[in-house]
Amino acid sequence: MMHYRILLLSGFAFLASACGRDFPDPSDDDVIVVEPGDGDAGAGPDDGDPVDDDGGAGGDDSGDGDFLTDENGAVFSYLPVGELLPDSGPGHMDQTVYRPNIAFPTEDPAFLNSQVYRYGGSQGSINGMNGGQCHATNFAYPWQDTFCESRSRSQIMCPDGGHEGVDIRPASCIPETEQVHWAVAVEDGRIIAPSSSRYTVRLQTEDGTLYRYMHLKMDELAVGDGEFVEKGQRIGQISNDFFTSSGERVPTTYHLHFEMYQNYAPDDETDPIFDQVSPYMTLVNAYEKKLRGEE
Amino acid sequence: MGAVLAVSVAPARPQDAAEEATATRGEVLQQDLESRAIRIPVSPPTRSETTVAGDEAALATPPAVRRGDPAEIVRRGADWRAVRDTLSETAVADNIRAQQGAAPAEITADRGRFEPPPAPPGLRSAAEQLRAALPAPEIARVEAPLLIPAGLREEFNIYGMQNIYTAVSAIDQNAYVSISGTCNRVIGGDPNIVEARRRLAEGPPQLPGLRAEYHISRNDFGTDLSFSKFGCGYVVTIECSAPSRDPRCASDDYIIGLADSMVLVNAERAEQNP
Numbered sequence: 001m002m003h004y005r006i007l008l009l010s011g012f013a014f015l016a017s018a019c020g021r022d023f024p025d026p027s028d029d030d031v032i033v034v035e036p037g038d039g040d041a042g043a044g045p046d047d048g049d050p051v052d053d054d055g056g057a058g059g060d061d062s063g064d065g066d067f068l069t070d071e072n073g074a075v076f077s078y079l080p081v082g083e084l085l086p087d088s089g090p091g092h093m094d095q096t097v098y099r100p101n102i103a104f105p106t107e108d109p110a111f112l113n114s115q116v117y118r119y120g121g122s123q124g125s126i127n128g129m130n131g132g133q134c135h136a137t138n139f140a141y142p143w144q145d146t147f148c149e150s151r152s153r154s155q156i157m158c159p160d161g162g163h164e165g166v167d168i169r170p171a172s173c174i175p176e177t178e179q180v181h182w183a184v185a186v187e188d189g190r191i192i193a194p195s196s197s198r199y200t201v202r203l204q205t206e207d208g209t210l211y212r213y214m215h216l217k218m219d220e221l222a223v224g225d226g227e228f229v230e231k232g233q234r235i236g237q238i239s240n241d242f243f244t245s246s247g248e249r250v251p252t253t254y255h256l257h258f259e260m261y262q263n264y265a266p267d268d269e270t271d272p273i274f275d276q277v278s279p280y281m282t283l284v285n286a287y288e289k290k291l292r293g294e295e
Numbered sequence: 296m297g298a299v300l301a302v303s304v305a306p307a308r309p310q311d312a313a314e315e316a317t318a319t320r321g322e323v324l325q326q327d328l329e330s331r332a333i334r335i336p337v338s339p340p341t342r343s344e345t346t347v348a349g350d351e352a353a354l355a356t357p358p359a360v361r362r363g364d365p366a367e368i369v370r371r372g373a374d375w376r377a378v379r380d381t382l383s384e385t386a387v388a389d390n391i392r393a394q395q396g397a398a399p400a401e402i403t404a405d406r407g408r409f410e411p412p413p414a415p416p417g418l419r420s421a422a423e424q425l426r427a428a429l430p431a432p433e434i435a436r437v438e439a440p441l442l443i444p445a446g447l448r449e450e451f452n453i454y455g456m457q458n459i460y461t462a463v464s465a466i467d468q469n470a471y472v473s474i475s476g477t478c479n480r481v482i483g484g485d486p487n488i489v490e491a492r493r494r495l496a497e498g499p500p501q502l503p504g505l506r507a508e509y510h511i512s513r514n515d516f517g518t519d520l521s522f523s524k525f526g527c528g529y530v531v532t533i534e535c536s537a538p539s540r541d542p543r544c545a546s547d548d549y550i551i552g553l554a555d556s557m558v559l560v561n562a563e564r565a566e567q568n569p
Contacts, residue, residue: 128320
């Protein structure tokens with residue numbers, strides 16, 4: 001197995017910039033390691049990983065026949081909304097299911113968790129999660145919320161600034177498996193993907209919702225700018241496309257960053273604010289429907 | 296920050312004691328996450344009840360775990376009377392300015408400048424020349440007041456739908472602006488969010504020209520400005536190739552200037568909707 005190591009010098013985290021956070025500068029010779037194939041990062045059952053292998057995409061949670069499982073037999077589980085990893089931000093408690101009938105935005109099973117504070121992330125060491133992005137537990141349940149995860153950015157609902165969407169890992173770690181995993185339209189709607197946008201694809205729906213998909217393979221989208229699409233239709237391949245805040249192209253971890261904009265008002269009399277809301281519980285609801293075959 | 300990125304191929308290293316210690320900490324954390332996770336019964340007593348994984352006692356009597364508060368979409372139209380009143384008031388003010396010898400209220404947002412000149416207060420219809428350059432079928436689909444920033448006019452694409460639209464324009468090769476608007480609104484959901492949003496609505500800053508309250512968010516690739524006008528919600532987005540270095544994304548001035556320079560593309564709707 002090839003072992004890649006990406007070194008970032010001068011005290012700025014590669015993934016931190018890729019994910020938009022200016023972290024405190026730990027030292028001038030800070031070295032951030034992102035190793036898709038580190039020694040403890042295998043995803044298979046015989047990789048010698050001391051961390052358990054069950055619950056992953058191919059896991060076999062024995063005795064769990066009473067609970068919903070994905071197509072690989074792994075029991076789906078999730079942590080409550082707003083419960084982020086330690087030292088990764090205050091989180092955001094929002095139980096709202098904003099869109100109860102959307103499809104889940106990936107074709108295959110998927111794993112919501114942190115790209116920054118877990119294995120393969122620039123801040124994984126904070127939680128003792130040193131290793132590559134292909135670590136088995138990155139591709140296993142439970143899901144964990146990342147809305148309002150600490151970043152340098154500011155979002156209206158995040159008390160100290162933070163991540164304005166959630167991060168979704170595909171069914172397998174692409175650098176290892178070289179599999180293709182598709183992001184799909186969560187609703188009928190219209191694609192906004194002008195050539196001038198090198199970061200994102202948006203989907204707008206007749207009801208007034210905007211979705212934003214990020215880190216797709218932007219030069220091989222399955223949809224055209226302005227195209228009307230149907231719920232479940234393929235949009236693009238989940239990838240690692242990204243750029244630093246200074247504009248240089250740099251890969252991030254393989255994942256789909258997903259945002260949901262709602263024109264939300266606390267009541268019918270107050271002016272609405274059209275901005276990002278937490279999609280976490282909406283996605284839990286959508287995934288449950290997917291597992292039940294109700295999409 | 297001046298980060299230097301280097302990519303190299305390195306062999307696997309033997310773990311030393313410190314690394315093993317941190318790995319153990321990660322494992323313990325992962326086990327804790329798994330022990331607290333919520334699983335969904337195949338046949339739940341109700342759709343709002345789930346079970347905490349690992350809690351065997353709970354298997355017999357699943358505790359009620361809150362799993363989602365539904366929100367509601369309220370289908371609404373714009374306050375077209377307010378649109379008409381604003382257009383009229385602006386026209387009167389512009390006439391007075393003209394009688395006083397002031398230059399006509401020409402709104403521009405020069406491409407080469409990062410701070411477009413402040414627009415005279417109010418709202419104006421898009422000029423005929425601008426309308427002619429925009430896709431008429433797309434405009435015809437949109438039932439919301441279709442606002443776009445002035446000065447970026449000839450390159451706008453419009454993605455029109457009945458209850459929502461987005462208009463997009465490349466500012467130059469390093470930045471583009473979009474605006475999306477809808478009059479439908481979402482209400483309800485988590486009571487904590489309802490309360491938090493109420494607090495958020497208390498006293499936000501106001502665009503001086505459009506006289507609309509606004510909020511700004513920053514993300515990985517640019518800046519959003521959300522404002523509310525005529526009962527509808529709008530979000531202006533600027534994406535920059537180098538968000539931290541490009542002042543159009545790095546500071547608030549440019550996006551505030553753009554948001555404050557809105558013109559109305561579909562003024563005919565104001566006449567059609569009493």
